[in-house]
Amino acid sequence: xxxxxxxxxxxYEELKALGLSLDIQRGQxxxxxxxxxxGMLTCVGPADIVSPSGVGLCNYPxxxxxxxxxxxxxxxVLDIEADETLVGNNSSLKLLSDTLMxxxxxxxREGEAPWNSEPRKMIVTVPxxxxxxxxxxxLGFEMPTVPMTTEGPDLDAVEALALDPSVYGIxxxxxxxxxxxxxxxxxxxxxxxxxxxANPAFTILADDAYRIHHLSDDRHEPSNLLRACEAAGNPDRxxxxxxxxxxxxxxxxxxxxxxxxxxxxxxxxLMGSEYIGPNKLEQYRHVKFLRAYPNGLEGLMADHAKLLxxxxxxVGQVLNRELGGTGLARWTDPKGGYFVxxxxxxxxxxxxxxxxxxxxVTLTPAGASYxxxxxxxxxxxxxxxxxxxxxxxxxxxxxxxxxxxxxxxEYDAEHG
Amino acid sequence: xxxxxxxxxxxYEELKALGLSLDIQRGQxxxxxxxxxxGMLTCVGPADIVSPSGVGLCNYPxxxxxxxxxxxxxxxVLDIEADETLVGNNSSLKLLSDTLMxxxxxxxREGEAPWNSEPRKMIVTVPxxxxxxxxxxxLGFEMPTVPMTTEGPDLDAVEALALDPSVYGIxxxxxxxxxxxxxxxxxxxxxxxxxxxANPAFTILADDAYRIHHLSDDRHEPSNLLRACEAAGNPDRxxxxxxxxxxxxxxxxxxxxxxxxxxxxxxxxLMGSEYIGPNKLEQYRHVKFLRAYPNGLEGLMADHAKLLxxxxxxVGQVLNRELGGTGLARWTDPKGGYFVxxxxxxxxxxxxxxxxxxxxVTLTPAGASYxxxxxxxxxxxxxxxxxxxxxxxxxxxxxxxxxxxxxxxEYDAEHG
Numbered sequence: 010x011x012x013x014x015x016x017x018x019x020x021y022e023e024l025k026a027l028g029l030s031l032d033i034q035r036g037q038x039x040x041x042x043x044x045x046x047x048g049m050l051t052c053v054g055p056a057d058i059v060s061p062s063g064v065g066l067c068n069y070p071x072x073x074x075x076x077x078x079x080x081x082x083x084x085x086v087l088d089i090e091a092d093e094t095l096v097g098n099n100s101s102l103k104l105l106s107d108t109l110m111x112x113x114x115x116x117x118r119e120g121e122a123p124w125n126s127e128p129r130k131m132i133v134t135v136p137x138x139x140x141x142x143x144x145x146x147x148l149g150f151e152m153p154t155v156p157m158t159t160e161g162p163d164l165d166a167v168e169a170l171a172l173d174p175s176v177y178g179i180x181x182x183x184x185x186x187x188x189x190x191x192x193x194x195x196x197x198x199x200x201x202x203x204x205x206x207a208n209p210a211f212t213i214l215a216d217d218a219y220r221i222h223h224l225s226d227d228r229h230e231p232s233n234l235l236r237a238c239e240a241a242g243n244p245d246r247x248x249x250x251x252x253x254x255x256x257x258x259x260x261x262x263x264x265x266x267x268x269x270x271x272x273x274x275x276x277x278x279l280m281g282s283e284y285i286g287p288n289k290l291e292q293y294r295h296v297k298f299l300r301a302y303p304n305g306l307e308g309l310m311a312d313h314a315k316l317l318x319x320x321x322x323x324v325g326q327v328l329n330r331e332l333g334g335t336g337l338a339r340w341t342d343p344k345g346g347y348f349v350x351x352x353x354x355x356x357x358x359x360x361x362x363x364x365x366x367x368x369x370v371t372l373t374p375a376g377a378s379y380x381x382x383x384x385x386x387x388x389x390x391x392x393x394x395x396x397x398x399x400x401x402x403x404x405x406x407x408x409x410x411x412x413x414x415x416x417x418x419e420y421d422a423e424h425g
Numbered sequence: 426x427x428x429x430x431x432x433x434x435x436x437y438e439e440l441k442a443l444g445l446s447l448d449i450q451r452g453q454x455x456x457x458x459x460x461x462x463x464g465m466l467t468c469v470g471p472a473d474i475v476s477p478s479g480v481g482l483c484n485y486p487x488x489x490x491x492x493x494x495x496x497x498x499x500x501x502v503l504d505i506e507a508d509e510t511l512v513g514n515n516s517s518l519k520l521l522s523d524t525l526m527x528x529x530x531x532x533x534r535e536g537e538a539p540w541n542s543e544p545r546k547m548i549v550t551v552p553x554x555x556x557x558x559x560x561x562x563x564l565g566f567e568m569p570t571v572p573m574t575t576e577g578p579d580l581d582a583v584e585a586l587a588l589d590p591s592v593y594g595i596x597x598x599x600x601x602x603x604x605x606x607x608x609x610x611x612x613x614x615x616x617x618x619x620x621x622x623a624n625p626a627f628t629i630l631a632d633d634a635y636r637i638h639h640l641s642d643d644r645h646e647p648s649n650l651l652r653a654c655e656a657a658g659n660p661d662r663x664x665x666x667x668x669x670x671x672x673x674x675x676x677x678x679x680x681x682x683x684x685x686x687x688x689x690x691x692x693x694x695l696m697g698s699e700y701i702g703p704n705k706l707e708q709y710r711h712v713k714f715l716r717a718y719p720n721g722l723e724g725l726m727a728d729h730a731k732l733l734x735x736x737x738x739x740v741g742q743v744l745n746r747e748l749g750g751t752g753l754a755r756w757t758d759p760k761g762g763y764f765v766x767x768x769x770x771x772x773x774x775x776x777x778x779x780x781x782x783x784x785x786v787t788l789t790p791a792g793a794s795y796x797x798x799x800x801x802x803x804x805x806x807x808x809x810x811x812x813x814x815x816x817x818x819x820x821x822x823x824x825x826x827x828x829x830x831x832x833x834x835e836y837d838a839e840h841g
Binding site for chain 2: 035037038040043044046047050051053054055057058065066067068069072098099100102103106110113114115125140143144146147148149254258259260261279282283284285286287288289290291
């Protein structure tokens with residue numbers, strides 16, 4: 010290997026000369042993933058405008074927490090009961106936002122004070138999901154961080170932070186975490202559910218966006234957080250979130266939420282002042298389409314996995330070939346979800362992103378997986394291989410690997 | 426006329442013996458109104474998943490303020506520009522709520538303090554829309570009331586209240602007001618736009634839910650509030666709201682919002698932390714269906730009016746026949762919208778609703794058109810004739826008229 014700086018610079022000039030234009034920045038399904046759900050577009054016609062449970066889908070009433078059939082379906086996804094489930098319009102992030110905004114203005118639970126203390130804090134895991142950070146910042150939360158581990162959030166760190174009464178909870182991804190692909194262990198679920206918290210309003214906001222997004226039969230499924238909280242005597246501690254954004258349509262999916270019946274009664278009372286309910290026809294489209302899909306939701310997710318798995322395998326192959334044994338980086342081999350997380354050994358993530366951009370390869374901005382985009386080690390890169398064709402994934406990964414090598418060599422040259 | 430109490434009691438017993446079960450409580454379209462839009466259910470298929478402006482409707486990006494085609498369409502409805510328009514998911518009330526919640530947490534405009542003073546107040550018109558009152562109460566606003574007049578909100582009263590720095594604005598329905606059917610005059614639009622306000626955040630929240638819901642060619646259309654505010658040097662003072670709940674589907678419509686470009690930039694920045702955008706496919710269904718409807722939106726609304734006008738005429742005919750010249754009540758003859766407002770001369774609205782309920786006729790609860798359901802005169806009744814078949818409207822109105830007569834006679838007997 011001729012990994013000396015001038016050789017790498019020559020290789021990089023050759024890369025630039027290719028005039029690439031690749032985007033492996035965001036976790037988006039590919040058009041062939043969306044095509045699996047094209048049947049949903051027209052599956053509800055004039056003969057379907059009264060739901061099986063007797064609700065007129067064109068008119069207002071009957072769906073403040075979603076139509077019964079949708080609550081049943083997505084309760085199955087969250088492994089809870091229909092009357093613990095609320096189905097909204099698109100985007101689980103919007104449901105998270107609505108939940109937090111009501112908590113800030115009125116308190117999440119009956120009789121609870123508004124979450125508007127100064128300061129107010131919400132624990133987040135790092136590396137983590139940039140949109141969580143943006144939302145929490147927008148709502149005025151400070152974000153103490155805890156490391157994401159292969160067993161989920163570092164519970165020693167969480168338990169220590171939970172002793173601060175200005176900490177209102179934790180936001181994290183329990184299954185196939187964004188970006189590391191980690192899933193919380195049963196032991197950590199039990200600890201989260203049972204741990205003492207200084208603030209009685211402490212809430213586990215579990216964004217289970219990738220809960221059913223397995224890449225193979227080697228599945229990671231977390232313990233049931235809602236049941237664990239019940240068992241620990243803290244039945245109202247958790248709010249689960251999920252969506253069909255990466256199941257049916259990212260631009261026209263459904264968000265859903267699971268929590269205790271007491272919390273749900275409170276939330277629907279608050280949300281009931283905002284509207285009569287979400288789009289019922291879109292909910293029934295989902296129900297009718299997903300129930301009729303061969304082998305149901307399970308079958309659809311298996312078809313998604315068939316399309317996505319080769320792209321993740323390509324990432325692993327190229328990174329192994331180009332960076333394996335170099336000691337320049339380590340990366341994840343996720344069993345599900347939408348991302349590969351790569352950490353450079355040197356603090357060169359920003360430089361790698363800049364080099365890649367100059368060569369026509371758009372990566373997620375360095376630091377995006379940390380609050381305020383401040384990655385203290387300047388090392389984490391999020392790779393999103395799901396949308397581009399596999400050839401572009403391979404080309405992009407090779408370019409990324411070269412940029413890691415060049416940035417690392419530059420760093421070593423400068424720092425001896 | 427044998428309007429003595431015992432005769433009226435006999436008539437009322439005969440009414441009860443009919444065993445009616447009628448609901449003229451809420452402003453809902455009839456199934457034949459919804460049927461006009463059945464074509465929208467399936468009009469967007471796999472060939473339509475890229476919008477004319479080039480946005481992939483299945484994927485995430487491109488629609489934080491709605492897709493371009495929907496913003497153009499609903500800008501026409503609000504008589505403003507597309508880049509002054511945001512199109513969301515269903516329900517304009519939800520958009521009003523989102524707007525107010527961000528205002529409470531962050532301030533509506535760049536650099537504006539959060540609207541969280543204690544007390545905080547929002548002017549409302551009475552009689553008015555019960556869901557406005559419920560939302561404002563839920564968000565902690567006190568609701569000083571001003572009378573709704575045939576020229577819109579009583580501007581002398583509004584101007585006086587606006588001198589209170591804890592007043593953050595006014596919420597009202599500018600066109601075919603709920604429940605009185607009144608439309609704000611050009612003079613009052615100009616006064617609202619130009620009046621001094623103690624609170625620089627003072628905002629006109631104009632819920633223009635019935636803007637295009639004319640019942641005949643005798644149309645009432647308000648002056649353009651956004652342009653009036655611009656002309657008065659207060660370009661950021663107004664937020665317009667509307668929806669297709671009573672245009673296409675109440676359970677699956679679109680809410681939209683119009684405001685200055687500066688306000689819209691701020692709102693989309695805030696909302697951009699909540700989601701990547703609303704359901705783009707539902708937006709394109711609306712655009713494709715409404716653009717293709719014979720004579721467009723205008724044609725659809727004319728078809729709605731054909732179905733609704735006879736019901737409003739029936740209300741007027743029965744009330745005139747039964748109560749005309751009695752001096753027991755006065756009622757509106759709206760040119761659009763969804764309601765007839767009736768005021769009893771005696772303070773008997775609650776008693777009328779109770780009598781009607783006992784006879785199987787469900788009316789909007791007495792007091793609903795006032796904050797906290799407190800109608801100081803106990804006189805206002807909201808009549809919603811749009812959903813029941815015309816025969817039921819006639820039967821219900823006759824029952825209502827009898828209950829007004831009986832309650833009034835009871836009152837006179839008790840109070841001499």
